[in-house]
Amino acid sequence: MRLISRIDVKNEWAIKGIHLEGLRKVGDPNTLAVDYYKAGVDEIVFMDAVASLYNRNNLFGVIEKACENVFVPIALGGGIRSVADAAAALNAGADKVIINTGAVHDINLISDVAARFGSQCIVGSIEAKKIDTRWEAYIDNGREVTGLDVVDWAQTLEKAGVGELMITSVDKEGTQRGFDVQLVAAVQEVTRRPIIVSGGYGQPKHLDALLAKVRPSGIAVAAALHYKKQEVAEIRAQMNGYEDTDPS
Template structure:
């Protein structure tokens, strides 16, 4: 199981909030990325938290700098609206791109990216909120609702060619109250692509609750690392018990 450090970025700073809102600065993205790499993280995801407001990604220079010190796979997301945007992100040194809003605007773009660059570099991002007993997909960093059920949308992303799914529970994100295990379990059964889960980790018991029921391919962590509540090794040791 891969451990991923998630860095949400606004105006050159790593930020963290609750439910993707109320964002607070927590550090320099390249300093944190290097620290997590040195601790042994498997991958790093840089997300432009305000890209949807401006229809562009502003992280290319941060990715270029990170590649000088970090030698694990790097993914970048936020504001990637065209094949040219993806080409620029990969050219800056990213190994993968993470796309949410752009896929809703044009699912055929996902197909084109998969054909041109390969599914292995393409992560379909789903921001999920529970409404009236079902999970709906949201866009624009969890701000705007869609009418799409998250499971059916994940299946469509698979058919379009994504190589992985990043599932963020907006309801749990930043709360430290645990993962949305019901959602994750359903998603893990419904899709054939590797599943990355994000949102809700606060303590060991939350990892136990997740891994006792389902096995995602990867877990993305943010607050617990940013605020030094646990190290990468702490998290790896906690997960290892379920992999033996």
């Protein structure tokens, strides 16, 4: 399992909110990225939190700067709406692109990017909110409903050619009150793609609750690191304890 630092960015500031809203500045994104890299994270995710407002990603400069001092894989998301956008992100130094809104608007975007660059560089992002007994997919940083069932949409993204999935529980995001384990389990049951879990981590017991039921390929952490609630080494050590075990 990979320990992934998620850094959401708005107007060149790293920000953090709750349920992807009420955004608060938490520092310089490059400074945070270097700190987390030195501390031992396996990967870094940069997400443009306002890409939908500008209809483009504004983080290419951030990625270029990060690549000078960060030597773990970097994934870039927000505003990837075309093959040209994906190419620009990869040329800036990103190892992967994260696509959500663009895929909802045109699922062929996934297959087109996969044909050009390979599935290994595409992360299909799903922002999920629970509606009654099911989860619905959202776009535009959790602001716009799509009407798509998350479980069905995960299968559609797999068939289109994504290399992995990042599942963000909007209900849990920023709360530091635990993951939506049922959501992750429901998606893992229907796809063979690796899953990154995002949204809700706050303390060790949350990781225990998740890993007792599912085994994702990555855990994305933001608030707990930004607010120094836990150190990278502590989370990494706890994850290592599960490496050779199967969930019950």
